[in-house]
Amino acid sequence: MSREQGSKQVAANRKAYHDYSIEDTWEAGIVLTGTEVKSLRAGRASLVDGFGEIHAGEAWLIGVHIPEYTQGTWTNHSPRRRRKLLLHRQQIDRIERKLTEKGNTLVPLALYFKDGRAKVEIGLARGKRQYDKRQTLAAKDARRDIEREIGRRAKGRVRGAPVAHL
DSSP states (O other), X not given: OOOOOXXXXXXXXXXXXXXXXXXXXXEEEEOOOHHHXXXXXXXXXXXXXXXXXXXXXXXXXXXXXXXOOTTOOTTOOOTTOOEEEEOOXXXXXXXXXXXXXXXXXXXXXXXXXXXXXXXXXXXXXXXOOHHHHHHHHHHHHHHHHHHHHHHHHHTTOOTTSOOOOO
């Protein structure tokens, strides 16, 4: 059987980009049981309440919900169990140093398969204040309006001018 190629995203934590400013990201392998892999291949997972921590020199992913595999038996996994992350020693040390700073946390951003192996993208995040969130949304809306206007001008339509019908 040939190895799986390419990348397939299972879950994304879009809310993390709204609630946090992401300072740095890493790709980590994740230690899973067989039924967890089957459940992920079915496209089922939630990263919303997940976070990472360094404990005893090892990286752990906590609170990520991978539902039980429907065809699983008594060997099924616990949906919110702690899962070990596979990172290089230098990466773990760097993350640990940055997590000691006040206000930093480790959040999962995406869960995906890359060449047949389960990976998680984790990010070093700093929480946003409410006014930061409003500022980000205002900038996003302004950028969207600019892109819309550029598109209109490229099509030859100017705002307020009547559209000629043939």
